[in-house]
Amino acid sequence: MIIHHPILGPRDAQEFVYLGDAGLINRPDGMTAGIEAFHDYAYNRDNPAGEHRELWYHEQGDRSWLVVTRNTVTHEIKKVELARDVARAQGRSK
């Protein structure tokens, strides 16, 4: 698989470490969320067959986190974004 890095261009997926569902960006607030919410965040996954937004870490590159939109049935990559931009668009890290 080739991941089209927004800054570095086409990179082999082997340069990356895979973390999983991009929903992991949205960690609940530890001061307010209950144990159920944290359990759901840490352990449960949508795990769709089809389009999946997921976190890849460019360990052997610029060490950026990316949100890759990829089809889990065909392995086709539709979209690659910097995780930083995705998180900021969601109002994180103000």
Add this chain to the structure above:
Amino acid sequence: MRYSGFRVIAEALTGHKGWKPVWRDPAPQAEYDYIIIGGGGHGLATAYYLAKEFGQARIAVLEKGYLGGGNVGRNTTIIRSNYLLDGNEPFYEFSLKLWEGLEQDFNYNAMVSQRGIINLIHTDAQRDAFTRRANAMILHGADAEMLSREDVRKLYPWLNFDNARFPIKGAIAQRRGGTVRHDAVAWGYARGADMRGVDLIQNCEVTGMRIVGGRIQGVETSRGYIGAKKVGVAVAGSSSKVMAHAGMRLPIESHVLQAFVSEGLKPLIDGVMTFGAGHFYVSQSDKGGLVFGGDIDGYNSYAQRGNLPVIEDVAEGGMALMPAIGRVRLLRTWGGIMDMSMDGSPIIDKTHIEGLYFNGGWCYGGFKATPASGWCFAHLLANDRSHETAKAYRFDRFLKGLMIDEKGQGATPNLH
């Protein structure tokens, strides 16, 4: 129709005209007491034991494709019970005991071959860890043996003992481990279940679940609605897809695991062997092909095919261990979809929906578990409580901190 030596001779003398299809192809009835979703190894074993050991009737197995067409036909056929943790070892030892009596039990030749498995040791720390594992296995009534470097050399003198980075320093052996003809397991269970009146319904995809007031009523399928008192789901690889019909999110990711078979060779490896420095496991089939595999690809996938980097990695593992196979050609590679759970261990449990039961999360260790998985799931379905050896495989273990994490990797499914 029972199989016997006499029967084989009689058929040989009469032109093999007496063999009949070994299971029916029934249309679904309007309602069953039990519906098992998934006609693979685990689902068929569940139906078989439910009918045979737990005396239940009115059972159907619903299979989207054909019987045994999923992971039970795509694995590397290894059986063993060399686990460390309390939650796992009794279960896998129960499974290995069932394997030992399986062919007599269901009167079908599954080619259960207890040719032994060895896991190689390359460092002192690994020897300590494997010694501990061997002790745990023995304490749970399994067999385990520590082999010295010379013991291993007697078995396989052509291994790369003096590899500069990963010298072979010994092995842990389980002589009762081995291989089984994987398809025959599905066929044997299917035949045994059919003989006891279980309806095996193929080309029947579950497209929805009818749940009223927190209780399951039945399932919507591509062949119409089928009512059921209890529904058991055993579709590892596609668990998240099927359980989504019940609105459930699971502690599971689906990943692709590749397997490989080489061209046929003369006898080289008479048992099962794993490389302890990389991730590489190998046995030799009765046709002579080396059957081997390594790590999962590491990203969510439902594709049943993997990518080249993992093939390269597995080949490197093989070459580091066995330089002799350098010119052997690869015949086939294929992929299967694994339920990778959050602690690397399976789930056999009730759900919060009354009458809906779940069996999955087998990671890439599901084949060896087939008999015990079927038995324990049938036990749960029939009695509404867990079998003694499967008590730890609960849904809520992640909430309660009761994980069974053999590798100690935490909630990272692609590393288990």
